[in-house]
Each structure stands twice: as structure tokens, then as C-alpha cells.
Amino acid sequence: MREISVVVVDDDKLVRRSLATFFRAVEDITLVGEAADGVEGLEVARATKPDVVMLDLHMPRMGGIEAATAIRAELPDTGVLAITTFGTADVVVPMIRAGASGYLLKDSEPEDIIAAVRRVHAGEGALSPAVTGRLIETIQDAQPVSHVELSPDQVLSDRERDVLDQLALGRSNGEIARALHVSESTVKTHLRSIMVKWGARDRVQILIRAARAGLVLLS
Numbered sequence: 001m002r003e004i005s006v007v008v009v010d011d012d013k014l015v016r017r018s019l020a021t022f023f024r025a026v027e028d029i030t031l032v033g034e035a036a037d038g039v040e041g042l043e044v045a046r047a048t049k050p051d052v053v054m055l056d057l058h059m060p061r062m063g064g065i066e067a068a069t070a071i072r073a074e075l076p077d078t079g080v081l082a083i084t085t086f087g088t089a090d091v092v093v094p095m096i097r098a099g100a101s102g103y104l105l106k107d108s109e110p111e112d113i114i115a116a117v118r119r120v121h122a123g124e125g126a127l128s129p130a131v132t133g134r135l136i137e138t139i140q141d142a143q144p145v146s147h148v149e150l151s152p153d154q155v156l157s158d159r160e161r162d163v164l165d166q167l168a169l170g171r172s173n174g175e176i177a178r179a180l181h182v183s184e185s186t187v188k189t190h191l192r193s194i195m196v197k198w199g200a201r202d203r204v205q206i207l208i209r210a211a212r213a214g215l216v217l218l219s
Contacts, residue, residue, distance in 0.1 A: 004121045007033040007048060009041030009067065010056040010083075015106065019054065019083075022110045029117055038062025042070050050078055051121045057084040057095065065098045072099030079120040083113070096208075102126035119172060125203035150213050154197050161215070163190040167203060168216045 006029055008019050016034045023029045032048045035041035037059040045053050053071055057064040068080045081102040082095045092103055102120045104113060104127075116126035156164065159180075166176040173191075177184045194200065198209045210216045 003028055003030045004052060004117060005030055005032045005048065005050040006052045006054060006117060007031075007035070007041065007044050007050045008054045009035045009038065009044075009059070009064075010054070011036050011059045012056070015056070019113070022113060023117075025110075026114055029114065036060075038064065038067030038070075041067050042074075045071050045075060045078060049075060052079045052081055052117050054081045054083050054117070055100070057082060065094050068095060068098040068100050079123075081116055081120045081126065083108075101203075115172065124173060127207075156194060156197070156215070160190050160194050163187060164194065164206070164210055164215060167191075168207060168210065 006023065008016050008031065010016050010019075013036070016036075020031050020034070023031050032050055033044040035044045038055075039061045041053065041055065041059075042062070055064040055067055055071075059067075062070075064082055064084070068082070071078055071080055079102070080098075080100040081104065082100045083104045083106055085106050095103060101123075102116050102125055104116050108116075119126040162180055163176055166179050171179065173184045173187045176187045180187070191203065191206070194206055198206065200206045200209060207216065
């Protein structure tokens, strides 16, 4: 199994040490660097070219949004996972637009953080369920769904809609497969089909397009 290399960027030393402890407990994730702000984080990322960079939002010198933009521009193969105490839509949306493929709150359970790193590395993306709801709600408020219609070639099949509904709950491929009683490979096939139809690069963009089209309903 290939190890996933990770860089942690957070101005709180205790957070960095806690994340390092989580990663030492698993065999497939290796911490290859850490930094206390965005400027240093970008330098470390350039030097190590990690699979995933975990970024705090508010840091001295360079914050998470600016750092995410720079990292994605220079290292397009590196995934960005935001992890912060702020889960409000006004900070989630800019971070996603900056190129983050995942957004977790710092009070997430260790196993959820580890799973999120794996999902971002796999190109799946990862959002806390609470963050997913806020993101969708903001997009719906900013752009009324009645103003966006799908073209005939963008319309999803019934099974693709089922997968989309599960995705909006923040579920992984395995969880979606179990909920729909299909294989993970089938879930991946449906997700790839949706990405092609909508020109989406990842699961986060699928959610954004689904919200704009009114396909995701909030409870």
C-alpha cells in the first residue's frame, strides 16, 4: 500500500502535534512536514510535494484561502484539505473556491480526519455533513435554483440521482454502496458519469452544481 504524504499547516502547535499523533496510528499516512503559517506552508509544500496539505483558515502572514490558491496553482496534483474551527458558509465557500477538496471542523473525530485525508487523496473530496448543508444552503440563497436548468445531456439517471442524494449527506463511496446495496465500483462509475455530464472535477463541484440546479433538497 502506497503511503499518503501529508503536510499540516496550522499556527496552533498543539493542533499540529495532535494531527501527527493521529497519523502515527495508521500505516498508510505519513506526515512529511508542518508549518505555522501559509508562507511557511507553501515553502514546505514546494519542498516535499505532498499528496495532501491540511490547512487552517486563519493564520499569520498568509491565511488558508491564499495558501490554498497558491498551492493548487503550483502543485496541481496536491489535494488541499481545510481543517478549522469555523464552519460558517462565509468561510467555507471561499475556501472551496480556492481549490480545497475537503473541509472539516477541528472537533471532527480522529477517524473522520484520517478518512478525509484518504478521500481527498483518492480524488473524492470530503466535507463534514454540517458543512455540506451550509455550503448548499449558501449556494441556493446566492443563486435561486429556478434560474438554472440542466440541458438534456446533463440530466441524471435515477441511479445517478440516488448516488447524488447520498453524496449530499457527506457519505463516502463505501457508505453510499452499502446504502444503495451496490458495489463501490458501481458508485465510482456513477460519480464519473455525473462528473462527465456536468464538467465537474470532483465531488465538491458535483454538490455545487446539484445545488444550483435544485437537485439537492435540505431537510
